[in-house]
Amino acid sequence: MKTTTAHQTELSANIVLFCRFLRNKSFTISATEEADALAAVSYLPIHAEDYFREALRSVIAKSQFQQAKFNEYYYEFKEQLKKATDSKAKELPEEKKQPEKKNRATQFEALKDWLNLTPSEEEKEIAAYSDIEVLSKKDFLDLSEDEMRLMLRVLQKMARKLVHQKSRLRKVSKRRQTLDLKQTIRANMRKGGEIQQLVFSQKKDRKLKLVLLCDVSRSMDLYSRFFIHLMYAFQNAYDKIETFIFSTALHRVSEILDNNEFDKAFATISERVPHWSGGTTIGSCLRDFTQHYGHGMLDKKTIVLILSDGWDTGEPEIMKGAMKTIYKKSKKVIWLNPLAGSPDFSPEAIGMKTALPYIDVLASAHNLESLKQVLIQLRSRRNLLYTL
Amino acid sequence: MKSEELSQIKQMLHGQGYIDDGAIAMSVFLAMKLEKPLLVEGPAGVGKTEIAKVMAKAMKTDLIRLQCYEGLDSTHALYEWNYQHQLLYLKMQEGKGQDIKALEENIFSDKFLLKRPVLHAITHPEQAVLLIDEIDRADEEFESFLLEVLSDWQVTIPEIGTIEATNKPQIILTGNRTRELSEALRRRCLYLWIDYPTFEKELAIVKSKVPKIDQKLGTQICAFMKELRQMKLEKTPGISETIDWARALASMHLTYLDKQTVEDTLGVVLKDWQDIRHTQDALSELLEKTGVTSRIG
Structure with missing residues (x-):
């Protein structure tokens, strides 16, 4: 009984640590995700690591890019955690957390490794993976053929989005959108003010x-x-x-x-x-x-x-x-x-x-x-x- | 005990002929357990919509589907007042000298409310599956409409007040990234990315969907599709195309692929004339990679 609870707390602490680790890797993780992650784990068999990893992934990673990177980060974190525990094997789980909190004061080599990475390098690494992210800052001169193709897609999307601008003006609509009272009353005047026909309006397209x-x-x-x-x-x-x-x-x-x-x-x-x-x-x-x-x-x-x-x-x-x-x-x-x-x-x-x-x-x-x-x-x- | 539930989900998916690779079952399992919407993204035709269908079938409940499109607004997704009925009702009450306030309350009551998919789903007598298909096609405005439902399971109608869910529906949102979805929406959902399947997975899917297919033909089809997806195409074919093709070829009682058959039936797989032309040009090479021509001669 006692061991399971201890195990649980250590697990929870590690999940929180892992979330923090991922935040450093530019994942956006709010308290909701952390809570979800903890909840998710409680539904799972404790010893099946694959399940554990998959569960965390579906809760924490919120985009294709993050999902693709998740496994790598997971193992990286695990590796570091292992190193950290090995070198201070007898430390209690609570204490293990502290050096990570303190950042610069850490004496663990492994933790130092990733902390020493300058943010720019890290950004580069992430950007290099995510095509569009990196493309958006790259000078057009440096684009390769493939990137050009991708760029064209992005541009087409942007262009298409611009076409569908709505004006604030409204026009009569055949679809049932917002009821246009003024037009409804006007249309029914010739029927003796008896309202039989409804007129709807919709926003006009702004033609550019x-x-x-x-x-x-x-x-x-x-x-x-x-x-x-x-x-x-x-x-x-x-x-x-x-x-x-x-x-x-x-x-x-x-x-x-x-x-x-x-x-x-x-x-x-x-x-x-x-x-x-x-x-x-x-x-x-x-x-x-x-x-x-x-x-x-x-x-x-x-x-x-x-x-x-x-x-x-x-x-x-x-x-x-x-x-x-x-x-x-x-x-x-x-x-x-x-x-x-x-x-x-x-x-x-x-x-x-x-x-x-x-x-x-x-x-x-x-x-x-x-x-x-x-x-x-x-x-x-x-x-x-x-x-x- | 806990792993049993997960494997039950796996069996449930399997039982409906849905082949998963672990990640899908896990996401479905957690979405059900944590009572959160599941956002599924991936290229076209990899079985995103299918997840919702399979879930509804397995849970033996209704699937309520909301197909998104540009210009979709709350009157088509959430609710609308039945104006005609309201007018008729007013007409009928005319001359009865009814109290105005009571009349107004009557007009804006449940009776005159047309429930659109989202409202329908949350007021459903049992837990339903709500599929919001191709959410990225709807406007950003519409995304914001959904936020209330997704996190608080309620819909606010100004005239009535807030309607809370009787049973929290299982919501599945799908999208294929024609537009980046907002951070707010992502945060409220669990996320699942489905990619093109591996060769083994695709073969398993083909076998399960087209049981009468010849072993060799199935293998060749999947190998061919795998190579085809490596090409730069306007519209890369998904699993649904593979299944269609496998069905078509199986119904012709073929047992292997050859160049002529592929050429004749390419329209099943590729839906863009430029793609078809490019592929025809590179067909011999493609088939060689698939290992078809070598066998014929």
Whole structure:
């Protein structure tokens, strides 16, 4: 009898310790999980370790990543615990807990091992495992083919999410959602005020119109492949989107992106665009855009996204005129400059300087995390904020 | 004694033709014991929904299913007032000179409440299994609606008050990560990740679902599927596709795979034309890895 209770307390203490150990490994474990873990163990045969481990895993690990890592951490912890008990074999369980609490004062080698790991290294280890987590901080330049593919999926998800924005305005709905009293009464007036027909309303979809202008000149070469990925993701999620690429001349590529799978679209685009990776005349390209398409495509519901590093070899005046028109006619102008990701960036390029007064948001978008910030911008109105 | 309960669950799953690898039985067992919802994630077609079905069958209770979709709101998931009946009732009471307050109480009573799956599940006379399928498809807003049910087993209706569960239902939520679920939801659930099965597990599943299948054919199918999943496909086939395929081939009384059969029946396994095209291009190589062509010649 006595031994079982002792065993229980030691077990409970170890579970608590283990939870603490996992917290250090960036698991989010609240008191609820700890309580669940203790409760779960009480339902199990004590001596079956596999059961024990599995039970802890289903209670504590709350995502695919955590489940995948759980077993490894479990054995790591066990190993350390074993070492700790071996070296101080005669210690009582309560005392065993203390050095771990004290952290730095610990005399156990094994415990020292994992405590000495700098958090950054540990983060790296975790991040390297979880694809998306690491991707979000990695510069787009360093992506491998596989990562690119994964990135495309993430982008598509993000784009799709943006499409389904709800406006605060309501419209009549065929589905039974919220009862629209005003419309109900109005509809039944002609029936002598006798309420026979019910009218429901639902939130309107907020339709976002997007124009993408992507620089594919040589200076942008490294990023443009990625940006085409981005455009592709958008093109497939939105109805009202127009995509252009430019270097020395402007090309409309919406249809190519619309009707093909990515690799083919990419190949077709590079084939059709003669000045791929040539020099840039941003100004004249933007002017072409405003002259030929601006009238039909730009309005106060349209957000314009320009992807370029701002190295313009043309006249600044042309650029200025074009940017002014775009700014005036659109809802918002977002300029993505991958160079802006480096800490010592300042908008030095003449093109960039000229365009700056006509840009609502200037962002780096050199990795997924910064891109996410930009996508949030797509939801809001013009607010004259520079995010660098 | 305690291990008996666990093995009972295993037998229960087994009895319904569900092959598990230990982790699943453990999660189901703990979800029942700790009275917590179970969140099951994994790629499409690995048997997430099946868990709920099997549980309902084994517990001999009703399975209440809520299929999530974009724009799903509380009127479709929790409850709704039966407006038409309310109107008719009002009409009938007209001229009777009934007290307004009493009338209002009457209108907003149980009688005029349409129970949608979630409310239905918690007011069920016996413990039911509530399957909330593909929760990641619903909006984030809807997730928050669910939190009250998941942790406190109750639904609050402004006009009536709080309805508490008569019997805590066994809730299973499934998702395949089209969207990251909120931390709040995860915290309230036990979590289970089901991955594509190992070769042995898949073979066992095929044998249990398609008992008349030829041993050699079954082995080849599973080996082929294993290789197929290594390819970069738009939609990687799950176990349900394997079973469909095994059924199809078994009903044709085949005893082994050959290239022609695979080519003809690929549509059962792959549901995306690009995938089919890619696979056809790589078919010989795939079959070689599976060890099919070498046997034929």
